[in-house]
Amino acid sequence: HLSPSINPLSCEEWDESFGKVYSSLIEAGLPMIMVGHITLPSYEKKFNPKIKKYMPATLSKEIVTDLLKEKLGFNGLVVTDATHMVALTCAMKREEMIPSLIASGCDMILFYNDYEEDMSFIRKGYEKGIITEERLNDAVRRILGVKCLLGFDKTQRGEVIKDTDLSLVGCQRHQDVAKAVSQKGITLIKEEKGVLPISPSKFKKILIVPQHDENPFSFMMPKGMPSIYDYILQKLNKEGFQSEIFTSLMDKAKEMPPKEAMYAVMNVYNFKTPVSELKKKYDLIIHFCDFDSHNTVERISWKMSKGTPDVPWYVDEIPTIMVSLRCPFHLFDAPQIKTYINAYDKNKSTIDSLIDKLLGKEPFEGVSPVDAFCGMKDIL
Numbered sequence: 430h431l432s433p434s435i436n437p438l439s440c441e442e443w444d445e446s447f448g449k450v451y452s453s454l455i456e457a458g459l460p461m462i463m464v465g466h467i468t469l470p471s472y473e474k475k476f477n478p479k480i481k482k483y484m485p486a487t488l489s490k491e492i493v494t495d496l497l498k499e500k501l502g503f504n505g506l507v508v509t510d511a512t513h514m515v516a517l518t519c520a521m522k523r524e525e526m527i528p529s530l531i532a533s534g535c536d537m538i539l540f541y542n543d544y545e546e547d548m549s550f551i552r553k554g555y556e557k558g559i560i561t562e563e564r565l566n567d568a569v570r571r572i573l574g575v576k577c578l579l580g581f582d583k584t585q586r587g588e589v590i591k592d593t594d595l596s597l598v599g600c601q602r603h604q605d606v607a608k609a610v611s612q613k614g615i616t617l618i619k620e621e622k623g624v625l626p627i628s629p630s631k632f633k634k635i636l637i638v639p640q641h642d643e644n645p646f647s648f649m650m651p652k653g654m655p656s657i658y659d660y661i662l663q664k665l666n667k668e669g670f671q672s673e674i675f676t677s678l679m680d681k682a683k684e685m686p687p688k689e690a691m692y693a694v695m696n697v698y699n700f701k702t703p704v705s706e707l708k709k710k711y712d713l714i715i716h717f718c719d720f721d722s723h724n725t726v727e728r729i730s731w732k733m734s735k736g737t738p739d740v741p742w743y744v745d746e747i748p749t750i751m752v753s754l755r756c757p758f759h760l761f762d763a764p765q766i767k768t769y770i771n772a773y774d775k776n777k778s779t780i781d782s783l784i785d786k787l788l789g790k791e792p793f794e795g796v797s798p799v800d801a802f803c804g805m806k807d808i809l
Contacts, residue, residue: 431725433485433516435468440475451501460575461506464493464535466516472496484533485516488526493534506575508537512547523547528554532561536568604778611782614773616795618760618802621767624713624748626789629669632713632748637661638675638739640729641719657754657775658717664784677732677739702737704746716741716751716766718759719775727756729763741766752783761803771801 438446451462466485469492473483476491486492487509497503509530512518520526523542527550530538541547554560576582597603617625627635639658658674665672682690720727732739741749744765751766753759754775760766770793772783785791800806 430514430516433468433519434466435470435483438469438471440471443469443471448501451497451503455501455503455505459503459505460578461508462497462503463508463510463539464497465510466514469496485520487517487535488520488529488533490533498534506537506571507535509535509539511540512538512542513540524550524553525559527551528557528559531568532559532564534564536571607776607778608782611776611779612791613794615779615783615786615793616757616771616773616797616801617786617793618769618771618797619767621748624750624768625787627713627787628789633671634710634712635665635670635672636675636711636714636738637665637672638714638716638741639719640716640739642721642730657719657780660777661717661780661784664780668784668788675738678737679732704743707738707743708747711738711747714738714741714743714747714749716749716763717754718751718756719754720756720759727758728761729759731762750787754779757797757799757801758803760801760805764802764805769801771795771797 436443436447454462464487466487468483468485469489470483472495473480473489473491476495480491483489493507497507510517512527512530517526521529527538527547531551531554538547551560555565637658639656662672662674718729720729736742741751741763743749744767748768749766750768750770751759751763752770752772754772757771757773760769763769770783770786772779782791786793
């Protein structure tokens, strides 16, 4: 969305990972693929040894045509990702970029910037020969083919998807798959002796500390909706724990009148928590990290109120667990954490499995696909 992105894998590494996924989907009859604006230099160089500038996949004939359509044998419809994204728009002038998407092998363009202007770029690209007659006809044929596959040629618009089809969403079979994925995926990266499994007899009072950034679309969401932390709270309390969710001073300040908030923030370093008070109130503290990719990084953004429970300075005072609900690299920002878990998502099936694993009801089966220690394994 905000910057170019490069996949650094070799051709062999790509074949053994992403390639297997695409191949299995293609073999299963996948009718449409959206190509991301991600550069894959290894395969561009393989198909074009004289290449001088690597392009995002959507603009790369080597990736869309040579790799996807020919080497992998994909015979369906290729649609681009959104044309507003910087990873695409930074590659060339829009007047050249729009027709070049079709020329590279993409069959359909997602989102115009200005309809009349972008259509004029398509027409000019066709007139200049950037888009050949053969490529244009192939793209149209693939679009019509998918429309026929979906029944658009025999069914009125709006009647293609029946209510009976939608009944499959959330069916028991899908829930079982989601549960199995969660059980096998959640990864225990490091563990402090004696912390796991947790139980009410060992850690009766738990403090849940949310670590998250603000969703830029939150203004559109209904107010007062239960959060995933509310769900975690209910799950833990149902098991006999006495849990509460921490609200930082910085978050409280957002709800204060401006003058009151100003004084609260100015005096932030006076609002410390004595160790004795913290140990008296809580037996265990669990941090849940949920930083989304709304920016160019997914780093933990610590609150200003250092010295209070929202920053884990107390790992030698109170048993502390950190769970990442998205990015698997948060140990880089919290290497002092002694028990760290990568859950990879916050779906309810994952949270259910996570709680069961924390309680010792099921084992941790996940194997980390990345270096979660970020090269710091021997430091702390």
